[in-house]
Amino acid sequence: MARANDEAAALIQELADLLSITGGDAFKIRAYEKAARAVAGHPEDIAGMDLAALKRIPTVGEAIAKKLLDYTETGTIRQVEALRAEIPASVRTLTGVPGLGPKKALQLYRELGIASVDELAAALDEGRLHGVKGFGPKSEENIRHGIEVLRQKGDRVLVGTAAELAERVVEALAPLAERIAHAGSLRRMRETIGDVDVLAASDDPRPLMEAFTALPFVTEVVAGGDKKTSVRTFRGPDIDLRVVPPDSWGAALQYFTGSQAHNVRTREIAVRAGLKLSEYGLFTASGERLASATEEEVYGRLGLPWIPPTLREDTGEIEAALKGALPDVVTVEDITGDLHSHTDLTDGRASLEEMVEAAAARGLTYYAITDHAPDLAMHRMTDAKMLAQRERVRELQKDYPGLVLLHGTELNIGPDGSVDWDADFLAGFDVCVASIHSHFAQDPADTTRRLITACENPHVNVIGHPTARQIGRRAQVQADWDEVFRAAARTGTAMEVNCFPDRLDLPADLIRRALRLGVKFAVDTDAHSVEDMRNIRFGVGTAQRGWLTPDDVITTWPLPRLRDFLAKKTT
DNA sequence: GCCGTTTTCGGCCCGACTGTTTTCAGTCG
Numbered sequence: 136m137a138r139a140n141d142e143a144a145a146l147i148q149e150l151a152d153l154l155s156i157t158g159g160d161a162f163k164i165r166a167y168e169k170a171a172r173a174v175a176g177h178p179e180d181i182a183g184m185d186l187a188a189l190k191r192i193p194t195v196g197e198a199i200a201k202k203l204l205d206y207t208e209t210g211t212i213r214q215v216e217a218l219r220a221e222i223p224a225s226v227r228t229l230t231g232v233p234g235l236g237p238k239k240a241l242q243l244y245r246e247l248g249i250a251s252v253d254e255l256a257a258a259l260d261e262g263r264l265h266g267v268k269g270f271g272p273k274s275e276e277n278i279r280h281g282i283e284v285l286r287q288k289g290d291r292v293l294v295g296t297a298a299e300l301a302e303r304v305v306e307a308l309a310p311l312a313e314r315i316a317h318a319g320s321l322r323r324m325r326e327t328i329g330d331v332d333v334l335a336a337s338d339d340p341r342p343l344m345e346a347f348t349a350l351p352f353v354t355e356v357v358a359g360g361d362k363k364t365s366v367r368t369f370r371g372p373d374i375d376l377r378v379v380p381p382d383s384w385g386a387a388l389q390y391f392t393g394s395q396a397h398n399v400r401t402r403e404i405a406v407r408a409g410l411k412l413s414e415y416g417l418f419t420a421s422g423e424r425l426a427s428a429t430e431e432e433v434y435g436r437l438g439l440p441w442i443p444p445t446l447r448e449d450t451g452e453i454e455a456a457l458k459g460a461l462p463d464v465v466t467v468e469d470i471t472g473d474l475h476s477h478t479d480l481t482d483g484r485a486s487l488e489e490m491v492e493a494a495a496a497r498g499l500t501y502y503a504i505t506d507h508a509p510d511l512a513m514h515r516m517t518d519a520k521m522l523a524q525r526e527r528v529r530e531l532q533k534d535y536p537g538l539v540l541l542h543g544t545e546l547n548i549g550p551d552g553s554v555d556w557d558a559d560f561l562a563g564f565d566v567c568v569a570s571i572h573s574h575f576a577q578d579p580a581d582t583t584r585r586l587i588t589a590c591e592n593p594h595v596n597v598i599g600h601p602t603a604r605q606i607g608r609r610a611q612v613q614a615d616w617d618e619v620f621r622a623a624a625r626t627g628t629a630m631e632v633n634c635f636p637d638r639l640d641l642p643a644d645l646i647r648r649a650l651r652l653g654v655k656f657a658v659d660t661d662a663h664s665v666e667d668m669r670n671i672r673f674g675v676g677t678a679q680r681g682w683l684t685p686d687d688v689i690t691t692w693p694l695p696r697l698r699d700f701l702a703k704k705t706t
Numbered sequence: 707g708c709c710g711t712t713t714t715c716g717g718c719c720c721g722a723c724t725g726t727t728t729t730c731a732g733t734c735g
Contacts, residue, residue, distance in 0.1 A: 166707035
């Protein structure tokens with residue numbers, strides 16, 4: 136179920152958008168935007184909070200607290216309703232067209248009565264923009280194109296897709312740059328990516344820009360300068376290439392990694408110290424450069440430790456850094472095992488032998504094979520097939536002295552919380568993952584009970600991809616997550632962080648909520664092929680965004696500690 | 707509208723690029 140926080144944050148954000156269209160004070164607008172982010176990221180549910188509690192949320196003062204109270208009491212915010220009456224909410228959608236901001240959107244509405252993207256397209260066709268002040272022939276063409284981009288590209292791509300594209304750009308341009316790397320939301324490992332940002336260091340940007348625009352998948356150059364070039368790609372995201380002098384590398388990487396909200400905070404810290412921070416470095420008032428070569432140096436001169444990119448969202452990392460309380464987040468190198476994988480016995484594409492060989496090559500110390508159980512009838516699993524696989528796993532173990540093979544299964548959680556086999560058969564597995572694969576639209580109270588029942592099963596060790604979402608295709612199942620997490624913590628059941636780019640499940644915001652309730656996590660690839668094992672970086676990135684340390688993640692633990700965790704369920 | 711190791715008022719991040727504006731506003735990140 137959508138938390139009150141998310142709906143309230145959306146309303147505050149809408150208030151900011153509508154005020155920016157009607158020409159409200161820019162600083163007031165920014166205050167609303169900051170508060171919207173803070174409310175969305177606040178771990179406690181705002182439903183039921185009183186004014187004093189609401190004001191304790193950072194960036195929420197008296198005025199916004201009252202608006203939040205208005206929301207929790209009436210389901211809406213009066214000022215938003217009033218502004219909607221003045222400006223149709225659909226005018227907001229005009230600012231979604233690249234190149235159209237609040238000022239021009241308002242102008243189009245006031246002068247031509249345009250209140251939606253469709254109306255804008257029609258006005259263009261009828262030539263009604265001719266002669267409107269500020270809209271020359273070039274603007275018309277850009278808006279026309281912007282509408283097309285908005286309509287066909289949809290919006291964001293999965294992090295895996297963006298990572299592949301970024302790798303191709305970096306590889307192609309590396310010979311022409313002193314340094315080159317991806318930055319932006321991809322470096323922060325957001326689950327979906329709008330634009331791919333690539334940063335290069337060179338004293339001679341021209342050859343880089345020329346090679347960049349000549350890449351085979353580039354279809355159009357949107358903006359081309361000496362320092363920045365933006366391109367559109369064939370059925371992919373836009374790519375920005377920024378080129379900076381080599382001695383600005385650290386400051387530039389810090390800046391272009393973002394997030395924008397994080398950067399605002401770091402620049403505010405600089406201003407308070409009488410300094411100026413830009414992508415070229417940290418400078419004194421007289422222009423003397425204090426730091427710029429590395430990110431560590433830049434953060435250091437601001438009095439901060441280096442902050443992992445995955446935390447840079449202004450959701451508490453600045454405060455934690457100032458207090459010396461940043462989490463020592465889990466890394467790919469910390470991962471010692473994998474508790475969820477498939478073979479061609481069910482829907483995997485590689486044999487048991489190939490998967491085990493790949494797990495050994497990853498340098499894991501333990502690896503669980505967890506093929507699907509009989510309730511997913513399409514995979515035609517039987518008791519006999521599962522026991523035969525177990526025999527084969529035990530035989531294979533002899534060939535892998537450095538890798539402990541675990542035999543497990545991925546159970547199906549039925550609508551009532553039951554799983555495929557009875558306790559006797561389940562007791563034969565080393566580890567059991569249990570996941571939801573159907574009945575996604577159940578009543579939230581039923582889904583909550585369903586997941587709690589699965590946690591209470593003494594043989595279920597891990598809840599696989601707990602929300603069952605598929606990014607861009609299937610919404611999360613609705614449940615009272617805090618209740619589910621309490622049950623997981625109480626019963627010693629780990630929540631999975633599934634590494635598939637279209638799952639990333641649990642999502643980072645739910646990870647943070649679960650963490651506060653004492654839950655442990657299993658970062659698992661759910662690999663169906665050898666290649667899928669590379670997805671571990673996306674799951675670890677998601678775990679980092681959830682502020683997880685190695686201690687929170689059972690798949691970083693040495694085998695004896697893991698075995699204790701698994702054993703505690705049944706005793 | 708928020709906030710305070712320059713405090714309760716006066717600030718609030720910084721730069722690149724575009725188009726049409728003859729000196730810069732709007733947009734974007």
